[in-house]
Amino acid sequence: MLRVDNISFAYERSRAVLQGVSFEAGRGTILGLLGPNGSGKTTLLRLIAGTLTPLTGRVTLDAADVRRLSRRDLARKVAVVPQETHTTFDFTVLDIVLMGRYPHLGAFELEGADDVAIAHEALSATGTAHLAPRAFATLSGGEKQRVVIASALAQASSVLLLDEPTASLDLGYQIEIAALLTRLNRERGTTMVISTHDLNLAAALCTEIVLLRQGQVLARGATADVLTASNVRTLYGVDADVQFHPRAGHLTVVPIARAN
Amino acid sequence: MVTIGGFGALAFGACLLAPLVGSTPIHLARVFDRSIPFADNVDAQIFFVARLPRVLAAALVGSGLAVAGVVFQAILRNPLASPDTLGVSAGAALGAMLAITFHADFSLLSVSAVPLASFAGSLGALAIVYGLSAARRRGQSTMVLLLAGVTLTALLSAVVRFVQYLADFTETFQTVRWLMGSLDVAGYGPIVAAIVPMAVASVGFATLPRVLDLMSLGSEAAAARGVDVTRAERVALVSASLSTGAAVSLGGPVAFVGIIVPHLVRLIVGADHRLVLPASALFGAAFLIGCDLVARTALAPVELPVGIVTAIIGGPFFLWLLFRKA
Numbered sequence: 001m002l003r004v005d006n007i008s009f010a011y012e013r014s015r016a017v018l019q020g021v022s023f024e025a026g027r028g029t030i031l032g033l034l035g036p037n038g039s040g041k042t043t044l045l046r047l048i049a050g051t052l053t054p055l056t057g058r059v060t061l062d063a064a065d066v067r068r069l070s071r072r073d074l075a076r077k078v079a080v081v082p083q084e085t086h087t088t089f090d091f092t093v094l095d096i097v098l099m100g101r102y103p104h105l106g107a108f109e110l111e112g113a114d115d116v117a118i119a120h121e122a123l124s125a126t127g128t129a130h131l132a133p134r135a136f137a138t139l140s141g142g143e144k145q146r147v148v149i150a151s152a153l154a155q156a157s158s159v160l161l162l163d164e165p166t167a168s169l170d171l172g173y174q175i176e177i178a179a180l181l182t183r184l185n186r187e188r189g190t191t192m193v194i195s196t197h198d199l200n201l202a203a204a205l206c207t208e209i210v211l212l213r214q215g216q217v218l219a220r221g222a223t224a225d226v227l228t229a230s231n232v233r234t235l236y237g238v239d240a241d242v243q244f245h246p247r248a249g250h251l252t253v254v255p256i257a258r259a260n
Numbered sequence: 261m262v263t264i265g266g267f268g269a270l271a272f273g274a275c276l277l278a279p280l281v282g283s284t285p286i287h288l289a290r291v292f293d294r295s296i297p298f299a300d301n302v303d304a305q306i307f308f309v310a311r312l313p314r315v316l317a318a319a320l321v322g323s324g325l326a327v328a329g330v331v332f333q334a335i336l337r338n339p340l341a342s343p344d345t346l347g348v349s350a351g352a353a354l355g356a357m358l359a360i361t362f363h364a365d366f367s368l369l370s371v372s373a374v375p376l377a378s379f380a381g382s383l384g385a386l387a388i389v390y391g392l393s394a395a396r397r398r399g400q401s402t403m404v405l406l407l408a409g410v411t412l413t414a415l416l417s418a419v420v421r422f423v424q425y426l427a428d429f430t431e432t433f434q435t436v437r438w439l440m441g442s443l444d445v446a447g448y449g450p451i452v453a454a455i456v457p458m459a460v461a462s463v464g465f466a467t468l469p470r471v472l473d474l475m476s477l478g479s480e481a482a483a484a485r486g487v488d489v490t491r492a493e494r495v496a497l498v499s500a501s502l503s504t505g506a507a508v509s510l511g512g513p514v515a516f517v518g519i520i521v522p523h524l525v526r527l528i529v530g531a532d533h534r535l536v537l538p539a540s541a542l543f544g545a546a547f548l549i550g551c552d553l554v555a556r557t558a559l560a561p562v563e564l565p566v567g568i569v570t571a572i573i574g575g576p577f578f579l580w581l582l583f584r585k586a
Binding site for chain 2: 049
């Protein structure tokens with residue numbers, strides 16, 4: 001159980017980024033974080049990942065405060081997939097995936113055969129096994145994102161945080177990543193927290209949604225209850241048509257016009 | 261492992277063969293001929309007393325600068341970073357120049373004033389860098405550290421030139437020669453003195469390879485995979501600065517080794533720092549031994565400053581490698 005409990009945060013003292021944010025995500029939940037630019041989604045993910053410390057409140061994982069866990073212990077429980085990944089040097093795809101094994105190794109320990117096996121399994125699970133010897137920098141955006149997800153899988157954590165994982169991908173890759181995440185969630189029971197601007201992706205993927213507006217929770221709950229035309233209007237100032245799409249099997253959001 | 265063995269053989273071979281070359285030709289077989297007592301074995305005396313200290317100094321300076329270059333490039337996520345980037349070399353230069361100009365006359369454990377002062381200078385610069393890295397914890401980017409290092413270098417170099425401008429001709433000449441780098445050490449004392457801080461740095465380096473791999477994905481990605489970023493940066497900066505300081509106080513700020521050797525090695529072994537770090541240490545040693553060999557033989561009996569040779573040999577070689585790959 002991931003619990004965000006009355007979190008507040010500010011980068012500069014005068015301007016609060018998050019104020020009194022609370023929600024929880026049970027094991028195996030796919031939770032979507034939606035909100036306009038600057039609403040605090042990425043900051044919230046950093047607080048959950050323990051790379052930032054909240055001013056008030058706390059984030060707990062199975063009742064343990066993430067700020068009290070060592071970086072290594074936390075990395076065994078929470079993995080992060082950023083929007084984009086750049087490498088300074090020419091690492092291979094297998095190198096990148098093996099980096100996910102870091103929190104499971106001792107200070108001077110080398111990766112063993114089992115770590116390599118786990119990395120290959122993670123590559124297979126994301127459909128990137130054939131890319132293993134390639135240089136990471138030469139991959140397409142969609143391939144890179146699948147490899148980074150494989151690296152997160154190799155980390156063998158129970159929680160996966162994804163920051164706009166499809167933002168720089170074309171439609172084909174967006175669908176593919178969504179299907180991959182759904183499958184991984186079903187097969188492994190991984191809890192996922194996904195920030196996104198893509199309402200249809202959220203509708204297809206997420207079982208629960210938290211709406212963030214100016215650093216505060218506007219609404220939270222089951223996707224069908226939260227993803228409404230009225231909430232979309234409040235959140236983005238856009239009139240939208242929100243309907244269940246029988247062929248897609250989930251809600252779809254069609255933006256119509258800027259609301260006045 | 262095979263690759264590291266190859267680099268090891270190269271460095272060891274360089275240490276063994278480079279002392280054979282010089283104004284008086286000597287033979288390896290005679291050097292290690294145990295039937296002749298050392299007092300009568302001229303070849304062995306030339307090998308161990310006259311030439312080996314210099315070759316070992318080249319090895320230490322080369323590997324110290326190369327490894328520091330690897331670490332600075334990875335931790336600052338910038339392929340143009342080098343041991344000079346954070347002002348450590350400039351600090352060392354300032355220390356040496358002050359000792360030369362003011363005729364400092366003191367020694368510690370058989371190390372004379374100039375190397376001592378240059379090491380102190382590099383530690384002073386390190387202290388400033390350390391302060392900067394503490395400030396960095398308040399969410400500053402590596403770019404701030406990089407810019408601060410470049411600024412510190414410019415500032416210290418200006419002070420060096422200011423004191424030079426006021427100093428008389430002899431002292432200025434000595435300073436200029438020191439700044440070009442020279443491995444002309446007398447005996448094993450300075451080498452032993454340089455080994456101590458380098459050994460301390462090596463302990464730090466030994467914890468770093470995988471951390472550097474992860475840091476090159478960005479500090480946030482590294483943290484998410486379990487790296488204590490603040491601690492890792494501190495260990496990396498301190499170790500690399502110690503290593504640079506020891507190398508510079510032994511051989512002067514030898515140009516180019518710290519930037520070219522890491523890239524050369526990466527072209528050969530790839531990006532994995534578990535290979536890049538030891539391979540750079542070994543190749544840096546072999547590279548500088550080779551350059552110093554050229555420096556003392558090319559225009560014999562005139563000796564070239566080794567810093568000029570590293571750039572003249574290393575530059576075109578590196579360019580060739582880069583464009584052959586492209």
